[in-house]
Amino acid sequence: MFWGRSPRYKRLADNHPGCASLIKMAKLGILVAVALFLEAASGTSLGVVYTEGGMVQGENIRLGFRRHMDVFRGVPFADIPGRFEKPKRHPGWDGIMKATDFRKRCLQVNLLMSDTRGSEDCLYLNIWVPHGRSVSTDLPAMVWIYGGGFLAGGSMGANFLDNYLYSGQEIADRGNVIVVTLGYRVGTLGFLSTGDSDMPGNYGLWDQQAAIAWVHRNIRSFGGNPDTITIFGESAGAASVSFQTLTPHNKGLFKRAISQSGVALCPWAINKNPRRFAEEIALKVNCPTDQKMAACLKMTDPAVLTLAGSLSLTCSADSPVVENLLLSPVVDGDFLPDQPQNLFHNAADIDYIAGVNNMDGHLFTGLDVPSINSHLVDTPVEDVKRLLASYTREKGKAGLENAYSTYTSTWGSNPNKETIKKTIVEIGTDYIFLVPTQAALYLHAANATTGRTYSYLFSEPNRMAGIGRPYPSWMGADHADDLQYMFGKPFTTPLAYWPRHRDVAGYMIAYWTNFARTGDPNKGELSVPVAWPRFLSTGHQYLEINSDMKKGAVGQKMRMRYVHFWTSILPNLGINISE
Known part of the structure; x- marks a missing residue:
């Protein structure tokens, strides 16, 4: 406006054609500056938000x-939690x-x-x-539950x-969703249980549940829809998501769930003998193991208690790391009224995505059998047998023989060293993650x-x-490799x-935000690049996610032979089915 009306600048433009483009650029600059000023002056913001506890900005x-x-x-x-108690409202x-x-x-x-x-005052969300x-x-609101083996x-x-790994900014901006991340108690303070009403356990799961309930009650104030809440998590967080879908305490609080590399059926997700482990902790911190144990543990210094629950890192194929993850949820008769496999009716109305990374087991088997990551050291066939013997221990010699013949059937008479190393990773991936996820x-x-079901395999x-070290050239997607992409x-x-x-x-x-x-x-x-079909009880279809997604990205009956072995053949060994 200013430039067009000024005779002086009009003469400049007429007499000096080069000035015309400068004048146009100046006009554009002023328009942009005005637009930016107006946008800044009216920048969209919720400002002060009223929540049930008070106002936040x-x-x-x-x-x-x-x-x-x-x-x-x-x-x-929630309030600062009491030691070995359920969380209370703030x-x-x-x-x-x-x-x-x-x-x-x-x-x-x-x-x-x-x-x-860290701190005991930790029940906050972002x-x-x-x-x-x-x-x-x-x-829609997406509530993230982090992993860390229930320990960290x-x-x-x-x-x-x-640059925080779990910053919700990219997902929220690109997917036009609200992202929430929460804190929950882990380790001894989150999951130690005496196996009875003195210290029933699952405090970390109750923290997650309290956060989900808070989001359901308050998210409308933040511009969210309480009827469109999705919970999602990875590893122990993924198993937590699975537990939250199975407990009867979450009816109506969320509509959808995504488990990335972990479900309630994983061998590390439930501690079947919590009392024994609680007694081990008690002895470490000089507490009695009789009826006074719980009272003594509640009075013990929290840092000492936490350190007493450290994970043993002296693992091998005979004593694999997955068997040391003992601070995990328990069937307490309350949060989990029954074994997880008997609670899936509680998830009947929940839309569910679950999947694994194609070499999820590498992180764990690399600790148990370090030679799999060495270019120079061969991995002996004996290590395959030792790992399988650990995973099938309850079935004895018959379990090992059946497992070994299943995993070596494609080897031929002279398997190369890469084949043996990859087989160990496959065994760990199947046992720790893939088979339980397929069963779920x-x-x-x-x-x-009304709930829909979707399955995926992440293979970037x-x-x-x-x-070079520490990863071999044949490496696929390791445990937690999906996180950097999803965030x-x-x-x-x-x-x-x-x-x-x-x-x-x-x-x-x-895919995640559309869901x-x-x-x-x-x-x-x-x-999306490829249509993702539902996982139905007939076709068992899944989507393979990587950078080269074409029509071949859809598969069905993921590793069916191995799923069948772990879920049908192995459990029935030593049982007379005709009885």
Whole structure:
């Protein structure tokens, strides 16, 4: 307007054609500046949000033109928990709580298991709310439950230069959903159980349940829809998601669930003899093992208790690491009123995705049989037998012989060293993750009424494969490899990834957020590369997710021969079926 009306600048443009383009650029610059000023002045934000405990105010960040996001860090969903007690509602606060800092993770052992970190005051959650031209309303909400073997982990995950693994920003922005991450008690304080009413256990599961219930009650204030809540998690978090679908305490609180590399049926997901382990802990901290045990444990220093629950890292094929994961949920008659396989009727109305990484077992078998990662050292066939003997111990010699013949049937007379190493990874993947996940999918589909079922296999090769140690060239997707893609890290830190990695991240975010929105991973606001068919009791179809997704990405009856061995042949060994 200004430039067009000024005679002086009109003469300049007429007499000096080169000036005309400069004048046009200046006009454009002013228009952009005005637009940015107006956008900043009317930046979309929830501002102060009223919750059941009081008012909270987060941080509003600008992501792009007409794209903002409110981030709430450290919002309490429960009070500071009592030792070995269920969580209680937060008493509330006066004034406006500034929700701008992440809170400490729950008290736990450090990576070296030499000390503790975190705090007992840890029941907080974080919320990412995306906005477009106007403040968002009625968005689907996705609630993340972290993994860590029920021993460790936090609502934000690993952190490198303030780039948190579990930042919900990319999923929320690209999928137009609210993302929530929560804290829950782990280790001794989260899962130690005496096997009776003195210390029933499952405190970490109750924390998760309290957070889910809080989200259901409060998410509308943050622009979310309480009727479209999806819970999702990985590893122990994925098994937790599975437990949350099976407990009768969550009726109506969420509609959908995603388990990534873990379900309630995994061999490490339930501690079948909690009393024995509680007595071991008691002896370590100088408590009696009689009727006074629970009272003594409740009075013991929490850091000492936590360290007493450290995982033994002296593992081998004879004593595999998965057998040492003893601080896990228990069948307590309350949160879990029965064995998990008998509770799938509680998930009949829940839409469910479950899947594994194609070499999920590598992380574990690499500890049990270190030679699988060596280019120079052969892995002896005896190690295959020793690992299988550990996994089939309850069935004795017959179990080992059947297992060995099943896994070596394709070897031929002279298997090369790579074949033997890969077989060990396959055995670990099947036993620890893949077979239990397939069994859970069968049970979900068989019990479903309105709930839909979807199965996947994630197979994008590990980024270190072929570079050298610690990963061999044949490496596929290791345990937890899916997390960086699902949380959009190839977009957040593009220089650390190739374009194909951004493809994988885009595919996962599309499938996951479409599912959260509609219950169908193919339908929503984002397009997907391949139609993902439902897992039905007849076809058992699944989707293989990687950077090269074509029509061949859909398969059926995943590793059926091995699933059949672990779920049908092995359990019936030594049993006279004709009786």
